[in-house]
Amino acid sequence: MKVVIPARYGSTRLPGKPLADIAGKPMIQHVWERAVEAVDDRNDIIIAVDDDRLVKTAAAFGARVVLTKNDHESGTDRIAEVAAKMNWADDEVVVNLQGDEPLMPPQLVKQVGTALAENPEAAIATASCIILKPEDVSNPNIVKVVTDRAGYALYFSRSPIPYDRSGVIDLSRFSYQRHIGLYAYRVATLKQLISLRPASLERIEQLEQLRALAAGMTILVEAVSSAPPHGVDTEADLEAVRAYFRKQS
Template sequence: MSYKIVIPARYGSSRLPGKPLALISGRPMVWHVWQRALETGIPTEDIWVATDDQRIYEVAVAFGANVVMTDINHSCGTDRLAEVAALLGWADEEIVVNVQGDEPLLPARLIQLAADTLAADQQSGIATLACPIVDVEQVMAPQCVKVVTNMAGQALYFSRAPIPWDRDSFTQLPSTEVEKAQTGTLAPHWLRHIGLYAYRVNTLTSLSHLATSPLEQLESLEQLRALWHGIKIAVARVEQAPPHGVDTPEDLARIQCHFESEVVTVE
């Protein structure tokens, strides 16, 4: 199946400035993400790094990536993808997968799954992924974004709140019993959202012109803009979430240790 991959790589991260250039096993992080994209098997000319910084541009070009410079003033990743699609003249029905430049451990099969899920659902303009939550602490944790879907596998709502709310278990049982319920028969009801997205180009164009929605502002979840304006989001289920990306110096140290241990194992 034909689709595009865009890897947004911003220099200006508040918690870890310049992180796309942070070295992991002697290579910049953005190189590792580029490798994950190549592992999908799609043609190299369909994979692009999108950056707003000349330093990242030069490094990516040096290791052979296709790179496009984008506006430094974009407020969200969706707008950056829309600009890339416009600059490169991609057709309205083309599918674009957004692979964040700080996800060096993202499995290629998940990138492919996001694209396949959108291609299979002609009603949806976006596709994303989710996995079961089997830990009651995650159900309650606001940093764990939950998604509820309809019977067709399309998102009804995303929230930091514990949705769906189990009226009987959450209000009548002791916490230990709730935890048992969550790890047993009730677990399939709760889905953790995995922030990997595939878009149709015409949806990207529409989103870039739509106003921020009240729910998006309230929950601080960009995907709620699409639902607010009636854009359907297809959700594919996987058994578990991919390894966490790099947001902080601690995350970077963890990823560096992971790659170093793999090198030692291979040797």
């Protein structure tokens, strides 16, 4: 299993985000350290970046780093470029660990990668957890997923799915599932994904995983007991993560 950490310097909402200081280290180093805890060999981890400043920073703390094109539209595209440069075999499992997830549990990274490796019929593996608050079901920033009996995704949406015709979100009637944005792919799947045009469903929902479903790919969803801490999208998120580390020290 390989872990690739895509990190983009030019974040729209938080420029230079991967280099943001958290407890005396750049955020990207915290993410890399979570990955180190998830794999047997740190050489199986690559940070994929778009800027020389990130190359220098990652190299300074001992990570393997690859400079990729700066015009990729998604982390998936960046990871596919790394896989091609590394000449990884089509059946190699690659976990996409976003560079703004400094609190991602290492066990979850390992669990998602192992799930794909152990289920050859799956094209992609990801994770979900039960939603505990009715307001989260209606929150478009929290992506929902429904699965079949075998745990394969039927659909992902920003809307409440399934829709309760009573008009009331009743968590006692149905266990709504929150999607956790951590993915494992085989290299062959990455190649296929980047060859596809964005699907209509993907454009409407702004959810990249719908490209895979629309193309008929199977996505195995690992159910976990709780959601990992929130990643860093905004300045407020960054301050929350800093506060978390201060409490741990």
